[in-house]
Amino acid sequence: EAGVVQSPRYKIIEKKQPVAFWCNPISGHNTLYWYRQNLGQGPELLIRYENEEAVDDSQLPKDRFSAERLKGVDSTLKIQPAELGDSAVYLCASSSPSGANVLTFGAGSRLTVL
Amino acid sequence: GQQLNQSPQSMFIQEGEDVSMNCTSSSIFNTWLWYKQDPGEGPVLLIALYKAGELTSNGRLTAQFGITRKDSFLNISASIPSDVGIYFCAGQYGNNRLAFGKGNQVVVIP
Numbered sequence: 001e002a003g004v005v006q007s008p009r010y011k012i013i014e015k016k017q018p019v020a021f022w023c024n025p026i027s028g029h030n031t032l033y034w035y036r037q038n039l040g041q042g043p044e045l046l047i048r049y050e051n052e053e054a055v056d057d058s059q060l061p062k063d064r065f066s067a068e069r070l071k072g073v074d075s076t077l078k079i080q081p082a083e084l085g086d087s088a089v090y091l092c093a094s095s096s097p098s099g100a101n102v103l104t105f106g107a108g109s110r111l112t113v114l
Numbered sequence: 115g116q117q118l119n120q121s122p123q124s125m126f127i128q129e130g131e132d133v134s135m136n137c138t139s140s141s142i143f144n145t146w147l148w149y150k151q152d153p154g155e156g157p158v159l160l161i162a163l164y165k166a167g168e169l170t171s172n173g174r175l176t177a178q179f180g181i182t183r184k185d186s187f188l189n190i191s192a193s194i195p196s197d198v199g200i201y202f203c204a205g206q207y208g209n210n211r212l213a214f215g216k217g218n219q220v221v222v223i224p
Contacts, residue, residue, distance in 0.1 A: 004156070042118075042202050042214030043157065056209065091156050101145045101164075101206045105156030 002026070004106035006092050012112045018080035021109045025073070025094030032069060033103060034077050035091040043091055043105075049075065079111075087113045116141045118203055118215035126221045127193055135201060135218045136187040143205030143213075146179050146186040151200045151217070160201075161188070193222050 005024040013019050025032050030051050035043035048056040051072040069075040079086055089110045093103040119138045127133045145164055149157035161172050163179035163186060170177055176189045190197055200217040
């Protein structure tokens with residue numbers, strides 16, 4: 001069984017540029033999460049989807065961050081425009097209806113903003 | 115958000131030794147999870163705890179859900195080099211939210 005797939009693995013951009021990350025969750029996992037992990041810190045939730053509905057986006061900086069999960073499967077997270085402080089690893093995770101607290105994470109997308 | 119405290123930040127242990135780490139909070143959690151993260155990878159679930167007082171083992175790993183629901187510990191017995199990594203505790207609260215600690219870096223010296 002394929003795990004949570006994320007791309008790109010690494011992205012280097014200049015500030016004020018846009019960037020997008022893609023995530024394909026585990027097949028059958030209806031809940032999808034985007035987390036941000038700063039260096040030396042634990043992951044922090046940005047947004048949680050139940051199928052195509054964003055049920056928890058209170059910690060998403062909506063002025064520059066957006067996310068979508070149009071068909072309830074894969075998802076994209078966009079930052080526009082990027083700032084220096086956005087440099088971090090963006091982790092996608094998914095969970096199944098029967099295992100709501102057991103998140104399976106992808107390998108992450110490491111963003112460096114110059 | 116909920117704060118989870120993990121200390122110490124780094125631990126250097128001799129191969130074969132046991133190591134314990136704990137996670138504390140002033141908040142109550144419904145579920146405790148322990149994850150391990152290797153460099154360049156996402157966190158991988160080690161153990162999940164669902165009831166106060168629960169003690170669960172997974173191979174050389176043992177974890178407990180504190181009676182007060184405000185803490186949890188993880189023990190690794192007979193450490194081996196591949197135990198190197200960052201260990202995160204996470205607590206589930208409220209509307210299925212997870213809060214993560216800052217992690218414990220474990221270094222195993224051969």
